[in-house]
Amino acid sequence: MAWNATPDVQPGGGAPGAGAHGRAPAYVRFRPILRRLLLLGVLTVLFGFGGLGMLALVGAQAGLTATVLGVTLSVVVIGIVVPVFLWVDRFEAEPPGMLLFAFLWGACIATLGAAVLNDIGGYLLGATDEGNPWVAVGVAPVVEESLKGLAPLLLLWFRRREIDGVLDGIVYAGLAGCGFAFVENILYLANGYAESGEEGLLGTFVLRVLMSPFAHPMFTICTGIGIGVAATSRSWAVRIGAPLLGWTCAVVLHALWNAGALVSMRGWLVAYALVQVPLFVAFVSLLVWARRREGRTIGRELGPYADRGWLTHAEVAMLASMPERRYARQWAGSHGGRPARRRMHDFQDAASELALLRARMNRGQVDEGALREERTLLDLIGRLRQEFLGTAIYRRFEVLGHV
Numbered sequence: 001m002a003w004n005a006t007p008d009v010q011p012g013g014g015a016p017g018a019g020a021h022g023r024a025p026a027y028v029r030f031r032p033i034l035r036r037l038l039l040l041g042v043l044t045v046l047f048g049f050g051g052l053g054m055l056a057l058v059g060a061q062a063g064l065t066a067t068v069l070g071v072t073l074s075v076v077v078i079g080i081v082v083p084v085f086l087w088v089d090r091f092e093a094e095p096p097g098m099l100l101f102a103f104l105w106g107a108c109i110a111t112l113g114a115a116v117l118n119d120i121g122g123y124l125l126g127a128t129d130e131g132n133p134w135v136a137v138g139v140a141p142v143v144e145e146s147l148k149g150l151a152p153l154l155l156l157w158f159r160r161r162e163i164d165g166v167l168d169g170i171v172y173a174g175l176a177g178c179g180f181a182f183v184e185n186i187l188y189l190a191n192g193y194a195e196s197g198e199e200g201l202l203g204t205f206v207l208r209v210l211m212s213p214f215a216h217p218m219f220t221i222c223t224g225i226g227i228g229v230a231a232t233s234r235s236w237a238v239r240i241g242a243p244l245l246g247w248t249c250a251v252v253l254h255a256l257w258n259a260g261a262l263v264s265m266r267g268w269l270v271a272y273a274l275v276q277v278p279l280f281v282a283f284v285s286l287l288v289w290a291r292r293r294e295g296r297t298i299g300r301e302l303g304p305y306a307d308r309g310w311l312t313h314a315e316v317a318m319l320a321s322m323p324e325r326r327y328a329r330q331w332a333g334s335h336g337g338r339p340a341r342r343r344m345h346d347f348q349d350a351a352s353e354l355a356l357l358r359a360r361m362n363r364g365q366v367d368e369g370a371l372r373e374e375r376t377l378l379d380l381i382g383r384l385r386q387e388f389l390g391t392a393i394y395r396r397f398e399v400l401g402h403v
Contacts, residue, residue, distance in 0.1 A: 043101070050108030054183050057115060062190035066201075070190035073205050074182050080213045081178040088287050089171045090322060091294045092352035098162060102151045102172040106179030106216075110147035114180075117143045133262050141219075141254035144180065148216070149223035149247055151176035156227050164356040165297070166228035167290045173224025177217035184216070185209055212276060215257060218283045222250040234364060253279065295320045301355040301362070310378055311351070315385065318393075319351045331393045340387065347384035350377050 059067045082103075089099075121139035122132060152172040156163050163169065185208050192204035226246020230239040260275035299320030306313045318324040325348050333341035354377040361370055 043104075047104045047108040050112045051104075051183075053112045054108065054115070054186075057112075058187050058190050061187070062194035066190035066193040067186070069193055069201060070186040070188075073189050073201070073209060074185040076205075076209050077178065077182050077185055077213045081181070081217055082175070084214075084287070085171050085174045085178070085217070088167065088174075088291050090325075091167075091291065091298060092164065092356055093349065094168060094171060095162060098155055098159060098172070099175055102155065102175040103179040105151040105154075106148050106176035106181075106220075107183045108179075110144065110150070110176065110180050111183040113147045114140070114144045117147075136258045136262060137255050140258065141251045144216075145219060145223065145247060145250040145254055148176045148180050148220045149173065149227075149243075149250065152224050152227045153243065156231055160231065161360075163228065163231040164359065165232050165294070166225050167294045169224035169226070169228025169231070170221045170287070170290055171224075173220040173222075173227070174217040177220035180220075181213065181216040211272070214280060214283060215276075218279060219250045219254040219257070221283070221286070222246045222253065232359075232363060291322070295322060297359060298352055298355040301358040302351060304358075305354070305378075310381070311385075312389075315351075319348060319355075328388075328393050331391075332388065335391075336387070343384050344388065347381060347388075350380045350384065353377055354381065 055067065058070065062070070118135060118140050121143060122135040125134050125139065152163075152169055155172055156169075163172075185204075188208055189201060189204050192200035194200075196203075223243065223246040226243040226249075229242040229246075233239055233242065256275060257279070260272075299316055302311060302316045302319060303313075305311045306316045311319075318328050328348070329341050329344050332344035336343075354374065357370060357374055357377065361374070
């Protein structure tokens with residue numbers, strides 16, 4: 001698509017139908033607030049019902065003491081997994097509300113739904129005894145990956161403009177998987193304590209929390225990758241086929257993992273080394289690749305703005321590199337204090353938003369709203385970058401050979 005920056009569009013202009021002074025009538029301005037409040041209320045009830053339902057289920061099976069111990073130890077999963085996905089999301093941080101939605105969907109809705117549907121699936125297969133391998137390998141992967149994958153799919157459906165590609169799909173799907181793992185581990189830890197006391201609790205904690213905290217996120221990011229590909233494609237075949245292919249990969253990996261866990265009852269160390277460790281290495285490699293890919297995308301999409309004088313090529317080099325972004329924030333903080341560091345951080349975020357907006361526009365997603373957003377971001381970037389022009393923060397790039 002041809003370059004389509006629109007410097008002639010003035011930000012903040014009155015929208016059609018606005019009243020005096022360019023402001024919409026009060027009842028029109030109130031509608032978005034009312035919708036947000038209603039949505040917040042519905043989600044609070046939905047997630048609250050799901051979360052309380054799962055806690056009640058765990059408590060009924062294992063008792064109050066075991067449930068409290070399970071919750072306490074399962075929090076470790078959040079401390080291990082969530083920071084990893086926030087690290088992946090550093091180039092263009094996603095809205096906190098959407099990140100929280102993905103996590104709570106996995107924790108409160110997917111787990112409760114899986115508890116019901118797995119039992120129904122086992123009953124239909126005639127596998128009603130607890131821990132039946134047919135349920136673990138044939139039912140649970142399909143049910144659980146379908147329910148977890150709904151989180152990024154719903155976000156794509158209702159907040160399409162926030163899903164910019166594969167990395168966003170990975171982050172939302174990974175957080176949904178983390179939420180699911182957090183609550184599922186509560187169930188296993190509580191049952192371990194109820195059945196075998198402290199020994200059962202410790203053994204479950206080591207196997208499920210310390211040795212495989214990324215299991216559920218690893219599976220679900222396959223669906224997230226498919227959703228991210230669909231969000232950036234113009235082809236209806238890809239938009240439908242990519243999520244289905246990703247979901248299929250998630251189900252297969254989940255089934256292989258569960259099969260390995262069943263085998264590991266007799267040779268757990270061999271199964272862990274041959275199945276689980278290679279999957280984890282591939283998972284980490286994928287996260288590193290996806291983050292670097294987003295950096296390259298930002299550099300490529302911001303390059304034309306530098307050609308036209310909106311940015312310098314030194315700034316683009318900084319914005320496309322996470323280590324150089326970190327250096328720029330540290331330099332700003334050491335020379336201008338926390339306010340300057342905050343402005344540099346805002347400059348970097350706005351530039352990332354602009355790059356990914358330009359990528360969407362280059363894929364054909366151009367409308368008046370996108371053009372207004374582009375102009376607003378350019379104005380914001382222009383204000384934020386002024387104090388840093390001509391400083392040593394950019395001379396560093398001359399030394400590195402970027403300009």
